[in-house]
Amino acid sequence: MNNPTPQRGADPDNDIRAYQEQGTLKALHLGNRGPIKLDAMGRLDPMILDSYKTHGFYIFEGLLADQELRELEADVEQIQQRAPVSPKAIFDQKGQPALGHNLIAKNFGWVVPLSDPVGGTDKNQGRHPVKMHEPKRPSDAPDHVLQIILGSLQFSQACLRLYGHPQLLAVAEAINGPDFTPFNEAIWIKHPHLGGSVAWHQDGTTQWGRPDFDEGTHGFNFMAQLYGSDAENGLWVVPGSQTGPADIKQMMREAGSDRLTKAVPLICAPGDVAICNRQAVHGSFANTSSKPRVTLNFGFHRRGSVFGAMGNGIHSPATIYDADRIFERAKMIAYGISARSQHLPDEQPYAYAPLKTHTMTWDESVRPSIQDYNLLDLGI
Ligand SMILES: O=C(O)CCC(=O)C(=O)O
16 A cells, blocks of 8 residues: 555644644553652662553653753753754854854754655655655745754753763663663754654664564663643654554554554653653654744663664664774763763762773863764664
């Protein structure tokens, strides 16, 4: 059968509202949300881990303090001001050399307003098999809007400090083991009335066939919410779909449109941090609402999933990941911890086992060495 094209009913506005309301209710009844709970040894409450394993995502409510949120917001604002003015530009809106103009990696991703740039194409190893509905753009919409900023730790001290968050790193340890490794980092921006969609997909592309495959093989992402997220502007996830490869085309046929029947939105307040299994089917619709969404993504893997694996070529050039490569990339964890502990000296820093015999202190003299650090992202 051909790819299903997104259909909308006779009264599309009513239909979408009903889908959003039902999805929101379902999401709030899953029981996979609440404050983070760690014991005196810094171990995550096993009930949280179970809930995450069952649903493929979990929301830590109210995790980020107001001050940290304000610092993140200021940095994200600054990055956007200093970003190239358009996809091929090398200057920012003030005519200054844009952030990243001197880097090898292409860190700024753009989208035609309200469009779906990847669904139904072979981009990203063809992992987005179906096209999303593309609402009509406002007549005054720009040609492109910024959708994603990669390698964000080199552009923002607040993001680097968030990366070293002791409670979040304890969660990474609980999910992936104490020798967990980085994946990548990204800032997702969904501009009000303009933000494009991210077609339904499962992130993992390379490890589905391994003999020891399980629901955690392709790791997970933290998704920290700057302004919150809801059914209109947020990411949607199909709970429980992380256990194996999903037939997304079939799911879409069953739904009769791009509104997958079992999907639910991430309902988050500012400062909530979700964890989302990279194998879970997820995606987001074009943001026709008046609410911005900014999500700070940073992901982690099990060492056993990346060591010796061939990279997927999506996040960095494809190569086999050996111990040196993992060590080099993992230095960002140590720098994050160090930057954070200088900024928040009263907080107990996380002890990252793989680098415990190395002293890696963050200071400005280190900055040149982290330029283009994301060329070493560990994509699988
Ligand atoms: O936040 C979004 O809208 C998309 C995020 C996503 O697809 C991902 O992290 O893989």
